[in-house]
Amino acid sequence: MRGYTAEHSDAEARWERKFRALPDTARLRENMRRLSAKPHHVGSAYDKDNAEWLLAQLKSYGLDAKMEVFEALFPTPKSRHLELLGPARFEASLQEPALKVDPTSEQKSEQLPTYNAYSRDGDVTAPLVYVNYGAPADYEQLDALGISVKGAIVIARYGQTWRGIKPKLAAEHGAVGCLIYSDPRDDGYVQGEAFPAGPMRPARGAQRGSVEDLPVYPGDPQTPGIGAVPGAKLIPLDQVQAITKIPVMPISYQDAQPFLMALGGDVVPENWRGGLPITYKTGPSLVKAHLALAFNWDRKPLYNVIATIPGAAFPEQWVIRGNHHDAWVNGAGDPVSGASPLLEEARGLGELLKQGWRPRRTILICFWDGEEPGLLGSTEWVETNAEELKKHAVAYFNSDGNGRGYFRAEGSHTLENFVNSVVKDVPDPETKLTVWERRRLVDLARATPEARAELRSRPDLRIDALGSGSDYSAFIDHLGIASVNLGYGGEDAMGGQYHSIYDDFYWYTHFEDTDFVYGRALAQTAGSMVMRIADADVIPFQFTNFAETVHGYVGEVKKLADSMREQTRERNREIAEGVDRALADPKKKRVPPPAEALPPYLNFAPLDQASDDLTTAAAEYEKAFANGSKSQTAVNAALVQAERALIDAAGLPGRPWYRNMIYAPGLYTGYGVKTLPAVREAIEQKSWQDVDGQIVRTAAAIEREATLVKNAARTLAGGQ
């Protein structure tokens, strides 16, 4: 076991085996039944009730637990109105019907109506334009088709890009309103039978969700960068950057269909077509739509529940584990399928403590509130405790909704080897392979020939980088704390219940991990990770995988710049050759993009140098590590800061809250990660004059890391 003496390694293996025997599927089921029994969004009675129950449970396990309360802006609908004007006037129902077979779907008085949190108030009347997923490439396509959204209400389908990007980009292109609907091709009958016959979204199911401008900052919109504690200075509502610029509303496909059928214009491109039995067209519509939204702009309490297990050897080194407990409605899948296993993990650790186990490091177990509106509870906690966390945090392990299938993890690549090592010890409940081996073989079956060769030769499976979308964001993005997000899934068509009243106990126990064996696997996996990192003699960071990954990212951004140059060159050449003239169809509108200047050549030397230096330092560290540590205390103290070196205090361009120079959610992807974000986004956005400067800043972060790793290696070797 990496980071363990031989003696400690054996003991750890015994404790972990004991731990993994403890999570119980019957308890997981009962936890879910209890936590998802009623709607429990931020500010609801059952949200607080759940928090109190969680606190009591943790205490009953013998853990030292407390409630930490914050307050954040949380708008709820005052009035919602959407209609199609004109001769075939249609008023959208904006209602998800209760279903007889599904008892909790009938809790109408406690349910939040369908809406997008942090949509601004608005009352707009305008023609409609269909924008596909409303992603940047979709607007390029609309430009090429000669369609403008200026002054229009756009109708976008859910999917591909994070929902908050849709109203953001629509507003940037001049739209006055935004509808987001759930197309049956993406999570409805095209994918499987609709609920309650199957798991997929029914005709009148809609997806609630936040449209806070998360890629600029998450958390309470009125207190970016600081904890939303009593007395915190609030940004006035009318100055809050994170609220949308136009009103936005999520609707079901039954509500969407009349609006889509009102669209004129040409037939949309093939990959813009959804699953409704209509001809999808771009618009604009001849008739107008009327969207009127008003919200109660209240501040609501957030109830984080946190248990602490003090470390016996390194109490000042914290290992943090979390999952949110708030939901949009009943939230059996999101988040209870992850929160319920976390509670079983806590019970298991409580049991071990009773049997005499003592973690060497301090463990914090966190149930976050307010994740759904904008990672509120975790972000405010991190911002409030930032100075402590910078000193003490070793790593953060996050989970959220969990399902049946294959292990997956995203996170800091300093932990890639560690994550691999733990999941090699977790059995898959269906196949009796380890979850590591199952994942490797499933990847192998779906891989390209190049990827297959790597899967067969590389000791560790790769983990993806973290973007945003759950509570790890403040840890990794704002403070530079090594983080991992993990879970199971991929065998069931999850998604059709997402953020609707149907994401409940009935749905989950009929269509997902119905016997909770993957809930148990999650508890076993995450608990083993927490134990193994908490108990290690030397924090088991490994830098060679990280260096290799960063080297790969550097290659990607170089290739991106080259391929943009080649594409522009080719496009300009085709324009000169007359391609646009040949493609012109007198019966169709088309506005081909004009010739443009070639992207300049960029100075990637600082990134190449830093990446090389990091590789050298990582190898040096591995060599020293292999010889064994004579200086655990000193090297641990250095390693706690390892991920912090990636932080640049000035943050990313235009969004200073994001300070990690290696990982960030994309400004125009929302959840989707952009690695080396300052460089990559400057290239993508063609901000050519900025790229060289961002290369220097990013390279400096990598050089800081290289220096830290080299010093750690020397500490190890020198036995200080």
Add this chain to the structure above:
Amino acid sequence: MRGYTAEHSDAEARWERKFRALPDTARLRENMRRLSAKPHHVGSAYDKDNAEWLLAQLKSYGLDAKMEVFEALFPTPKSRHLELLGPARFEASLQEPALKVDPTSEQKSEQLPTYNAYSRDGDVTAPLVYVNYGAPADYEQLDALGISVKGAIVIARYGQTWRGIKPKLAAEHGAVGCLIYSDPRDDGYVQGEAFPAGPMRPARGAQRGSVEDLPVYPGDPQTPGIGAVPGAKLIPLDQVQAITKIPVMPISYQDAQPFLMALGGDVVPENWRGGLPITYKTGPSLVKAHLALAFNWDRKPLYNVIATIPGAAFPEQWVIRGNHHDAWVNGAGDPVSGASPLLEEARGLGELLKQGWRPRRTILICFWDGEEPGLLGSTEWVETNAEELKKHAVAYFNSDGNGRGYFRAEGSHTLENFVNSVVKDVPDPETKLTVWERRRLVDLARATPEARAELRSRPDLRIDALGSGSDYSAFIDHLGIASVNLGYGGEDAMGGQYHSIYDDFYWYTHFEDTDFVYGRALAQTAGSMVMRIADADVIPFQFTNFAETVHGYVGEVKKLADSMREQTRERNREIAEGVDRALADPKKKRVPPPAEALPPYLNFAPLDQASDDLTTAAAEYEKAFANGSKSQTAVNAALVQAERALIDAAGLPGRPWYRNMIYAPGLYTGYGVKTLPAVREAIEQKSWQDVDGQIVRTAAAIEREATLVKNAARTLAGGQ
């Protein structure tokens, strides 16, 4: 101009320019109105009426024209019945409704009902299984999903593979019946507005069509290989191989939907999903379907109309041009949009004759009957006149339905350079580029980087090889006569009217080449080709493109064998590694294919040698040709036989009617071509013991061609 002396070249250019000024859009429109005024399928009154009118027109242009009559088996429906049994009993309407706006759609008494010609009679009751397009890969997928069609009625969607393959493969897999429906994703509302609002197939539109086993032989099913003239020996009906083994019926999606909704089983893979608002499942259905079909198995007359313009210099060398005139119903798109321009071509040539033009070779202009049921008219004519054609035929130029957009051609690669040279002289009506340049630029815009490099450097655009699906088949496949199929299209969503009562004058003049400028372009293009090859001093075959293409095909079949070996090796390795165990989902049925023996290494040396010899001979011919011919008569006599060298009298394995060793429709693709078919299909079908033998036969054909070309080169050079 290739094959012309300088003096003849100038004269030819002048005559062609005169010719291209003659086709007239108003006449094209009137030709279409006349020919599509009533349903005119084989055996109908208006089919004969059209033939007589065409004959009269040709004569009125001053041409020597005659009717050539054959007789062929042509079944028509006696009774059709399709129902879904069980509690939600549903009876399919099997009717295409008349539409008020579309006058000819109301000619109910003259329309053929929807059916598939050469379906056998049958009365079957069985559960349903959905087979996607019913192609070979779909059955492999069903095997992997653990679904058998044995004893079932399969329901397949139209598209991807030729329709006749669907009942053929279904029967080979043990099905007892076959339904083929038009999914809206393929040619309905997903692609564009349904007729009459737009051009696409409406809810109750169905696609008639032949299911004769064309890849075994086309033409009259009772007289394979011989002309169906009075007294020809007929194969008894119960011994006819080309009739389907199970009853098969085409239906609309409105009729199909209840059957699809009755299917149980798992959700189908992503690329199996159509555009109906349902969850597509594999089946089987719990309830059964009942299909009962009976046909009148009559023999009907075929009226081919043929005009002859005798050649002034080489009357024994024939240039043949054809388009069919029969339709499934009114057939404005198929075939009148091609037949009407052919009539204008004939008128143009008649005009030139009046002005003093005399073709050096004999020109035959053919209006074929009975193409729709199975290329009947052209095949019987070719079989009847086989000995003459072997001696005299230089080339055959075919067209069929024509539309708005880009020039396209498929054909013999000995004519690739020739086709390119002609279309460099034809103006595109929309862009004023030549149709050659427009096509090149459109290809460029859509090409991969490798293809772009070739498009910019290769003097000739590549033409695809010919499969089947129109009247060129007997010429190229049975006799080895160099053939080209050509037309325009790609700007409009043609297809939704295909083989329905809505393929009529109203549809065509609202949604296709509405001002007939591409009808004029077709007449100009095909007429110029016919003139230029008929008038040449030396037949303008060019063998370097052909040799390069054959070399490419040899590379493809070698790569095919290698990649099948690699795939099998990889698959076996994955089985050994446990991939199937990892992918096993206890909630889903899955039967992964077992490990199998590695394909053997094959002896491709004869093909490599032959391909090299052909390349050398072609280069020698080009060199001699560049020096000018001193022996036109001798070299022309050799060149007439050039394509015949590709014929092997024993034909392809299991289908002796097909004798061209380079080009054939695929046994399991139907229309889609398989080049080097004997070799390629033996590999695809894993008939490993046959491959080496087929390599030898195919190489021998290429060697015969190489020898002929080398001799022609020496004839040219030697000035015999």
